[in-house]
Amino acid sequence: MQYQAPVDDMMFLVKDVFKLTDRFAGIADFAEFDNDLYGAILEEAGKFATGVLQPINRSGDEEGCRLQDGVVTTPEGFKEAYQSYVEGGWQSITADPNYGGQGLPKALHVLIEEMFYSTNTSFCLYGSLTAGATQLLQAHGDEQMKEKYLPNLISGQWSGSMCLTEAHAGSDLGLLKTKATENDDGSYSLEGSKIFITGGEHDMAENIIHLVLARLPDAPEGPKGISCFIVPKFMVNDDGSIGERNAIRCGAIEHKMGIKASSTCVMNMDGAKGWLVGPPHQGLRCMFTMMNLERLSIGIQGIGLGEMSFQQATNYANERLQGRATDGEAPAPLKKHGDVQRMLNTMESFNKAGRALAVWLGSYLDIAFHSEDGDAVKKADIMSAWLTPIAKAYFTDAGYETCTIGQQVFGGHGYVREWGMEQHVRDCRIAQIYEGTNGIQALDLIGRKLIANKGEFLNVFLSEIKADLNRIDSSDHKHQVEELLTDLEELSQKIINESSNNPEIGQLVACDYLHYTALITYAYLWLKMESAANGTLDEKSSFFFKRVLARVLGLKASIESELS
Template identity: 85%
Template structure:
């Protein structure tokens, strides 16, 4: 089945639900953009996803990346698709125009990224890492480094990677051992090995810019002793041309359950030359600029795959004849069976709310990075910090559930390769693991964002939502959302209070708490969409409130059992 980019649904969010041109209207960087431009870009992104990326998705999965003596070859068609991607300007969407970017809002880019993840998740990952590397350098590099590296990263002529994980350390970056020794010329020599490096080596871009965490000789122990370095695959001469090969090479690639066309590399550094980015021992703080953007991107992976799974399951359910319907029709299309309707409605409930949260979070990131109003920046920064772990973890948990539900609609045909559903399940599974496991995201939400801020981040979230609620017409769903927000505040206060005397509580309830907060947030967004749609989404909204939101009852009971 051919992917159908949900451009109308996306523009409904852009125009009617969030009114992006108004919301971002006081930001000078976005003053020249309007809804017609946004719609045109989304239309073209949909065509690229359908016409270029989807046709090489299954073949890319079957062929996978190939490794031979340090060289990684991507599947047939990927180099050509990447060249079309670069020529189409898709890598430069949100980047700084001063270095060749288009400077469009992140709130729009999340929708483009969703389409690309739907059509070809493995391919989309290469650009995602490059975009994160670009944003990190924009935020933390000196001007000379920006001039030297950003234009080619932004165009996509070069790609980027994020080198964090080491075999002995996993998610505990404080244990990393990669060393960086200073050289007389201001550079550093790096020694060490990194694993699970997405896009660490491939044949699509002429250079790869690795952002590497390592320790200086005088580094204190733990995460406060980590510095960040830029390590190019090929050295870059002063005139911008490429020089000799650097001492960073791919030792092997992983053989994985899914995303097989994405090269996941072991990267070995032997006297690799690098340059310090940001202050010494502040590398983890700098890297979080990239990590948080990647966490949102990986969350969007869950939505993209969930949307593709829904489209295929919905089409199959309308075509497949099976059993007797309630009206006596036999054989009847699967779509006429109540349990199949339940499955499809569940998938759609997650996809639509997740997409809305992606745009909402994207708009806060736009304010954080671009607004000159310091009051707005402070609020947007807190909202971005609060919503990012929710987006990463819940988009991917719900995305994986959505993909498996779609597989279930297909029955036995969902388990065999012919229909493509099993690839979605395999490709989606990793999204709950990388960029910080979903358990780590939950601990971040409850530990750093809730307890660590003494409830301040939650108060800002509640204030933002409640101030919007008062503008909405009265309804049963509005009352339901208001009650849940009050319940969330009370439950959170209890968690903060009880955790002061029992440090185990955050660990025990973190995942349930994140899911609870996510569903409360989804209830607000479904209400917001329901109001904006003026009756056209009432049936879908009602399903969410009756059948999905009730999960909060069990989650709350589970949390309270530990308090």
């Protein structure tokens, strides 16, 4: 079936739930943008997703990428789609206008990404990495570096990659061994090998700008001894033209379970020339600027694939006749069977709440990057830090569950190739693993964001929600959210207290705590959507509160079982 871009649902969030034009009223960078513009952009993004990306999704999965003589060839149609992507300005949506970007809010871009991930996850990953590289250079590059690389990255004429992982160093980057030695001209020569590099080599852009983590000769051991370098595939001359080939090459591509049209490369550096980005030994700090945006983007992969799976499952359930319905109709459409209704409602519950959280988090990133109000920026930084691991991990855990539910709706047809449901499951599975496994995200949330600052970030999070609840009329669901927030606060304090006596407590309950916090956050967002919808979402909201939110009971009990 053809994807139906959920533009109306998206604009409901933009206009009615979060009121982005009001939320950004004091931000000069967004002063010229309005709801009409946001709606028009989402409409065009939907057309691009449906007309350009979806038609090459299945064929791209079947053909995959090919490596020959160090050159990666993407599947048929990808080069042409990428050219349309560049010409449409999709790579430049949120980038700095000083270097050719459009400067639109991240809160809008998350919705565009969702549509692209829904229709062609492999394709979307190329642009996602480029956007992350752009953000890193905007934040940490010197002016000469920005002028040299940003315009072509922002336009999409060049693409970007993030070279972190090594065969022996995945989640623990402190173990990486790639070396960088300074040359007489101020550049560096890099030696080493990186694995799992998304878009490390392909045939769609004329140059690839790699952001590489490596160690200087005098670097201390561990993560505090890592520096960041910009290493172009082709050298860039002073006039901006393409120069000679650099000594960074693709040695192999991975043969994967899913995202087969995304080139996942082994990148070998044999004296590759690079330039230091930011101060020496501060590479992880620089890279986290890119990684945090990538984590949100990868989270949205879960929402996008979940939405595509939901649409296909709903369409199938409307058409497939099986069994006898409770009203006696036989054969009856699958949608009339209670268990199928449960499955579809569960999928929709996750998708709508996840989309709302993506916009909410995106708006905090916008405030953090663009506001001139110091207090607002500080609060937005804390909210972004708190919500990012939740978004990355729960979007993808829920997205994978949603895709498997969609496959289940199809029964045996969901397991075979022709219906497309098994591809969603395969494509979604990686999202729980890369950009920091979901276990790592949970440890980040409970360790760095909760225990390390004695609940400061949690208190800001709770204060933001409670202040908003004061503007929502009283209801059973509001009382339920208020009670859950109290439970979250009390349980979190118990964890903080227990950590003084048992440093391992965070490790033991981290994943349950992230899911518990995520579901309570979803409950708040469902309440907020319910209130803004003036009754039209009550049935869907009630399903979430009755059937999905009940999971918090088991999660709370599981966490408390580890507390003394």
